[in-house]
Amino acid sequence: MKKFLLDLIVKENKTLNSQYFILKLTAHDRLPEMLPGQFAEVRIDNSPTTFLRRPISINFVNYEQNELWLLVQMVGDGTRKLSQLKAGDLLNLILPLGNTFTISGDKYSRLLLIGGGVGIAPMLFLGSYLNDLGYSCNFLLGGRSESNLLQLDEFSKYGQIFTTTEDGSSGEKGFVTQHSILENTRFDAIYTCGPTPMMKAVAAYAEKNNIFCEVSLENTMACGFGACLCCVTDTTDGHVCVCTEGPVFNITKLKW
Amino acid sequence: MVNLKVKLGKIQLKNPVMTASGTFGYGTEYADFFDISRIGGIIVKGTTLRNRQGNAYPRMAETPSGMLNAVGLQNKGVDYFVNHIYPEIKDVNTSIFVNVSGSTIEDYVETASIINELDKIPGIELNISCPNVKEGGMAFGTSCLSASQVVKAVRKVYSKELIVKLSPNVTSISEIAKAVEAEGADSVSLINTLLGMAIDAEKRKPILSTVTGGLSGPAVKPIALCMVWQVAKAVQIPVIGIGGIMNANDAIEFMLAGASAIQIGTANFIDPTATMKVLEGIEEYLKRYGISHVKDIVGALEL
Structure with missing residues (x-):
């Protein structure tokens, strides 16, 4: 593009x-x-x-x-x-x-979009985009406390919302990966963005349950368009720029 | 009409504005933003004999008025360059130079001789000043003896424009410049990055995976300007000025200090069109002072 x-x-x-x-x-x-x-x-x-x-x-x-x-x-x-x-x-x-998420499966697929903190940002755009294409989405949003759960009114336009907070001030208490929805429902694809420990925990859940999963990385970068080679992440193809090969990666490619 | 052409040893550039290696990819990364053939010369990413993965992340730390990098010469090797990148860039209507680096003198020689066969590459920039690799790189550029040895060896196999990129991490950059001139360098470019470091006090850890890295950006400009002035007085060959050039005024200062051409580096990251603004600004300066040829400001500092 x-x-x-x-x-x-x-x-x-x-x-x-x-x-x-x-x-x-x-x-x-x-x-x-x-x-x-x-x-x-x-x-x-x-x-x-x-x-x-x-x-x-x-x-x-x-x-x-x-x-x-x-x-x-x-x-x-x-x-x-x-x-x-x-x-x-x-x-x-x-x-x-950067690149974009891979739309996996058909319109009956159960899609879960997981966002933590400011990492919810791309999930709203993804949710609205999927909604336009006729997909229905489930959002699992997490934050430290209620004040970190953002744009819930916007998310509600595009699908069902589940929330967690670390202090229990809203939704289920704990991390997103501890939410009961992950035990009760079998999802076909998971897309996530948030703090690295959260994304790693989501990736581990997806891998264990053999679910298609893409994560959006947030490495520090100087240029953003593949010139400085500062934002690399290690993958099965070696070091690649997060700004041009990512920020969205399938978890099977990442060696993080 | 002002004449912007500059002579650089064996070759002529259409204008004095070049791009610094490692900040402009292979040029194509910037093609969406402007017509890259308007640049005087493009120096592509540091190329080594074999594929290099570079250093682990994190490789970059922002600093006051600059940045530290520790990329470590990540590139796919000279054969990949010849087979996959050269065909894509050879018809860009500007002078394209390959920055060559290595761990041993033999690496430099072999890489240079492979690039010598490429018709559309009028020169190489020999990188004896990279601070981010364990072997080679800056080690060659910090003593007159090793700098002479590598330039002498490459000169034997490389017939076109041989630019040697110098390290500022030395006691006397003029002595190194004189040493490489004596071995047949056609021009020198300076400065490469200054060795620097950044620490995260909260974590008590270095920010860069390599602990130290190379500092660039406006923070280094006064040092670079001084070194260009010193080297221009010490050698007869043309000097290419590099170091924190953000705008046309910075570029003109380097030319007044004795640089025949200049390279824009870190500024490309913040403004991808920085080279064009510098070019237009140099032209405007020349017109404003009624100077018909850009070469007339080279070394024109009044003391």
């Missing part, structure tokens, strides 16, 4: 809570086509400690409204600068980058 270097316009900066916000972006021209799992490299201006762009997952795309969403967690000064953007500001992005 052709990559674009674009100045997009901030339409809305929506605060979800003290840690998370959604940047709703638009453009004068039509937004390029994007696929779930893909990401953008966002340039951070006016942050002396942020030298490189930041890779951020595409959270949602609405082509009719020419709108693109990025779900951002405030972790450092760069994301803090992003949180200060106002409607009408410009944001420079390179997109779309």
Whole structure:
């Protein structure tokens, strides 16, 4: 897919809570086509400690409204600068980058989309995309506490939601991999994004039960388009760039 | 109309803006963003005799005004380059150079002699300055004797433009430059990355899998500029300036200090069109001062 270097316009900066916000972006021209799992490299201006762009997952795309969403967690000064953007500001992005999820099985397949923390971001786009194709989805979303369970109203448009929190403040108490749905239901495919320990636990469950499973990795990168070779992960094909060969990998390829 | 052509030893570039090895892939990675044939010269990713997997992740750490990398020359080897990459890039209408690295002098010689047979590759950049490999690399570039030996050996088998890329991790970069000039280098490029380190205090662990890595970006520019100025005074062959060039002004500073051409590296990651902005900015500068040929600003620093 052709990559674009674009100045997009901030339409809305929506605060979800003290840690998370959604940047709703638009453009004068039509937004390029994007696929779930893909990401953008966002340039951070006016942050002396942020030298490189930041890779951020595409959270949602609405082509009719020419709108693109990025779900951002405030972790450092760069994301803090992003949180200060106002409607009408410009944001420079390179997109779309990376590969996409493999749609496995037919429309009757039981699909489970597992997201943890800010890793839920690509799961919303994947859910809406699958929904458009006629698939029904199940979402298993986890967080430390209730305030880390994000965009539940959006997810509910595309399928059934199951939740876990580590402190038990919402949904079942524990990690996503401890949710009862995994014991009660046989899924045909699992897609996941979140903290590495969570994805490894999901991958172990899928492998044990012989379920098709793809994970979306989040390695640190400098360029995002295969030039710097910094974001590699070890696979059955050796070291490959997460930005071009991924970020989505079938668990059978990964040697993590 | 300003004349942007620059002479670099045996060859001529259409303009002085080149890309630094390891920051521009094989050029094709950037083809979506602009017409890469407008670049004066593309130096492709470091190539070794055999396939190299490079170092383990993490290989990169962001630093104030720069970044550390420890990629470790990941590439599929010279035969893969000849059979799979060369056919894809040979017709790009610019000068394409291959950055050559090795663990032994024999590796360098064999790789260089294979690339000598490629019609559309007018030169190589001999990398005797990579700080991220256990054997070879920087080890050759940190003493006059070993630098001379590797250049002498490669010169025997390589007839085209031989650029030698120098390490800043030395006591006197001018002495190394003079040593490789004496053995027949056509030009020198400098600087490669500076040895650096990053630590995660919370985990009490180094950030890079290799503990140390190579620092690049605007953080190194003043050091690079000084070294280019020193080397340009010390040798007769052309000098290619590299080190934290982010914009046309930076590039012009390097040329005033004595660089005949410049390479853009880390800036490509942040702005994939950085080379074109630098090129347009150099042209604008020349017009503004009524300078008709870019070579007239090379070494034009007024003291």
